Amino acid sequence: MKSLGSIRRDFAPWNDPNAKPYIQFDNVTKKFGDFTAVNNLSLTIFEREFFALLGASGCGKSTLLRMLAGFEEPTAGRILLDGQDLRGIPPYRRPVNMMFQSYALFPHMTVENNIAFGLKQDGMPKPEIAARVGEMLKLVKLEQFAKRKPHQLSGGQRQRVALARSVAKRPKVLLLDEPLGALDKKLREETQFELMDLQQSLGLTFVVVTHDQEEAMTMADRIAIIDKGEVMQVATPAEVYEAPGSRFVAGFVGNVNMFEGKIARGDAGAASIDTGNGITIRTENAGDAAIGAAVAFAIRPEKIKVSSKKPDGAVNAIEGEVYDIAYLGDMTVYHVRLDDGHVVRASTMNAARITEDPLSWNDRAWVSFRPDAGVVLTR
Amino acid sequence: MNPTWSRFNITSIVLGFAFLYLPIVLLVVFSFNESKLVTVWGGFSTKWYVSLFHNQGLMDATWVTARVAVISATVATVLGTLAALTLTRYTRFKGRMLFSGMVFAPLVMPEVITGLSLLLLFVAVGLDRGFLTVTLAHITLTMCFVAVVVQSRLMTFDRSLEEAAMDLGAPPVKTFFQITLPVIMPAIVSGWMLAFTLSLDDLVIASFTSGPGATTLPMKIYSQVRLGVTPEINAACTILIAVVAVGVIIASLANKRREVQRQRDEQAAQRG
Numbered sequence: 001m002k003s004l005g006s007i008r009r010d011f012a013p014w015n016d017p018n019a020k021p022y023i024q025f026d027n028v029t030k031k032f033g034d035f036t037a038v039n040n041l042s043l044t045i046f047e048r049e050f051f052a053l054l055g056a057s058g059c060g061k062s063t064l065l066r067m068l069a070g071f072e073e074p075t076a077g078r079i080l081l082d083g084q085d086l087r088g089i090p091p092y093r094r095p096v097n098m099m100f101q102s103y104a105l106f107p108h109m110t111v112e113n114n115i116a117f118g119l120k121q122d123g124m125p126k127p128e129i130a131a132r133v134g135e136m137l138k139l140v141k142l143e144q145f146a147k148r149k150p151h152q153l154s155g156g157q158r159q160r161v162a163l164a165r166s167v168a169k170r171p172k173v174l175l176l177d178e179p180l181g182a183l184d185k186k187l188r189e190e191t192q193f194e195l196m197d198l199q200q201s202l203g204l205t206f207v208v209v210t211h212d213q214e215e216a217m218t219m220a221d222r223i224a225i226i227d228k229g230e231v232m233q234v235a236t237p238a239e240v241y242e243a244p245g246s247r248f249v250a251g252f253v254g255n256v257n258m259f260e261g262k263i264a265r266g267d268a269g270a271a272s273i274d275t276g277n278g279i280t281i282r283t284e285n286a287g288d289a290a291i292g293a294a295v296a297f298a299i300r301p302e303k304i305k306v307s308s309k310k311p312d313g314a315v316n317a318i319e320g321e322v323y324d325i326a327y328l329g330d331m332t333v334y335h336v337r338l339d340d341g342h343v344v345r346a347s348t349m350n351a352a353r354i355t356e357d358p359l360s361w362n363d364r365a366w367v368s369f370r371p372d373a374g375v376v377l378t379r
Numbered sequence: 380m381n382p383t384w385s386r387f388n389i390t391s392i393v394l395g396f397a398f399l400y401l402p403i404v405l406l407v408v409f410s411f412n413e414s415k416l417v418t419v420w421g422g423f424s425t426k427w428y429v430s431l432f433h434n435q436g437l438m439d440a441t442w443v444t445a446r447v448a449v450i451s452a453t454v455a456t457v458l459g460t461l462a463a464l465t466l467t468r469y470t471r472f473k474g475r476m477l478f479s480g481m482v483f484a485p486l487v488m489p490e491v492i493t494g495l496s497l498l499l500l501f502v503a504v505g506l507d508r509g510f511l512t513v514t515l516a517h518i519t520l521t522m523c524f525v526a527v528v529v530q531s532r533l534m535t536f537d538r539s540l541e542e543a544a545m546d547l548g549a550p551p552v553k554t555f556f557q558i559t560l561p562v563i564m565p566a567i568v569s570g571w572m573l574a575f576t577l578s579l580d581d582l583v584i585a586s587f588t589s590g591p592g593a594t595t596l597p598m599k600i601y602s603q604v605r606l607g608v609t610p611e612i613n614a615a616c617t618i619l620i621a622v623v624a625v626g627v628i629i630a631s632l633a634n635k636r637r638e639v640q641r642q643r644d645e646q647a648a649q650r651g
Contacts, residue, residue, distance in 0.1 A: 069542075070545075097547065149644075151644060152645070
């Protein structure tokens with residue numbers, strides 16, 4: 001069985017036409033004065049999904065989260081949770097909890113009182129609160145910090161308290177606003193996996209807002225890419241990366257080489273693209289682009305091979321000159337300037353320690369790729 | 380860098396401190412004077428302190444002042460906090476500029492004018508001048524100071540704390556009392572202390588708005604001085620200075636300790 005990317009996903013309710021949507025944004029618009037933060041946006045999120053809203057700052061992703069939490073009301077459209085219209089329901093009566101970017105820990109309360117706060121609001125009996133708080137502290141491995149105040153904790157510990165507090169009430173949906181934004185890189189990577197495990201073990205629906213594409217790719221089942229208050233694409237990380245729907249998405253997620261051109265000749269999805277300066281690209285992924293259509297051919301750097309000689313039988317091989325090389329340890333990145341002036345980025349995994357045919361700066365070189373390695377973008 | 384103790388530096392420091400503290404030192408020293416004449420030293424004695432506690436007029440005035448200060452500071456703190464909340468939270472209502480200007484005007488208003496206008500008001504509405512009118516006047520005077528202190532704290536208040544509380548199921552009123560109020564409490568307490576001291580040492584407004592039976596300590600001292608200074612007044616002032624100094628020292632020590640503790644905690648947390 002073939003699939004995009006390297007993961008086979010068994011959990012994919014979005015492909016099941018009978019699956020019941022859990023969270024629905026239904027033509028939602030949100031305006032602040034003259035500024036439109038969210039523009040007629042529709043989205044469907046399924047139960048137990050780890051869903052990421054990815055976009056640059058100011059794209060409206062946080063506004064979506066705040067509307068779900070109840071801090072903002074949509075100007076138009078409606079938001080449904082498990083079939084119930086959320087309009088007019090104040091934040092303190094919604095079955096969702098949020099983990100704030102600033103963590104928003106109550107500075108005058110100990111760690112355990114922070115975690116117990118939401119449970120007390122529900123009037124849960126004291127022994128049960130104590131048991132649940134203990135359980136949560138264990139979950140985030142902070143048992144010995146129960147009596148500390150937030151300012152007596154490190155950044156990573158505060159993040160875990162915020163997490164424990166927001167899942168303590170067992171909400172139907174957990175909203176996470178840039179949950180790892182304030183952590184350093186190493187801690188962030190560890191915490192990503194912790195969050196995924198937590199989501200699995202609690203069986204909750206997670207909606208996370210992030211501007212970090214790597215974070216979204218690592219954690220999410222599906223990613224919605226948001227730009228200027230509109231959804232650009234909703235897809236699994238592999239689809240977003242390997243089959244982006246538009247030039248914007250291809251450029252936003254990961255590195256990409258883009259060739260603008262016209263479809264010269266094609267049949268049944270295969271086509272030649274004339275880039276207008278002597279380079280013709282042959283691809284099998286032209287979709288239904290018509291002959292003569294202006295398209296972009298997008299190809300990821302790791303799908304391009306760089307070699308000193310023209311590879312035998314290569315369908316696409318273009319000659320150029322090595323312009324820059326970056327050795328990153330696990331891989332090497334080459335910038336090759338094609339003879340038409342176009343600079344192509346290609347990366348090679350350093351799977352072996354010894355390279356037989358090393359390249360140097362200013363060497364003549366060939367970049368080559370398979371006809372199924374790139375995608376044709378019409379938008 | 381080492382400070383060089385040049386002659387010039389020493390002179391300026393001595394002059395500066397003398398300018399600030401010589402009058403107070405003289406006042407304290409002469410409160411222990413045996414002689415009845417304020418300017419002539421007649422030997423050490425504490426008799427003026429004893430006689431002070433038998434001076435019914437002064438004691439009454441002290442009691443009035445304390446009550447006025449506590450009541451007016453408390454009411455002013457409640458009103459000032461509400462004003463600060465309104466001004467920082469509801470930024471889009473009509474006439475906000477006018478309202479905030481009016482709240483803060485008494486800060487720069489000459490006290491004589493505040494006092495006189497309050498006097499005219501009390502006369503116009505037929506309110507007998509006394510304890511109630513002084514207290515009301517002091518509330519008017521000190522409320523804006525509380526509002527300024529609390530507002531500056533609210534400016535830096537992280538609203539997501541309140542959102543987090545509501546998100547966890549606390550309705551707005553509960554959120555206010557369980558989260559907002561405890562977090563801004565230090566500012567409210569300093570607002571109260573500021574109001575308290577302002578009320579304690581106010582002479583001008585009290586003179587305008589007070590009536591028989593409600594003479595405050597500053598009024599009493601002032602009126603006695605006009606009849607001639609007795610060392611008794613010196614003794615009363617020395618006690619006042621001592622009370623204020625002790626209060627200030629305790630407050631700053633507590634502050635300092637909290638700060639040191641917080642820094643130590645944070646360093647410990649960073650180490651893991």
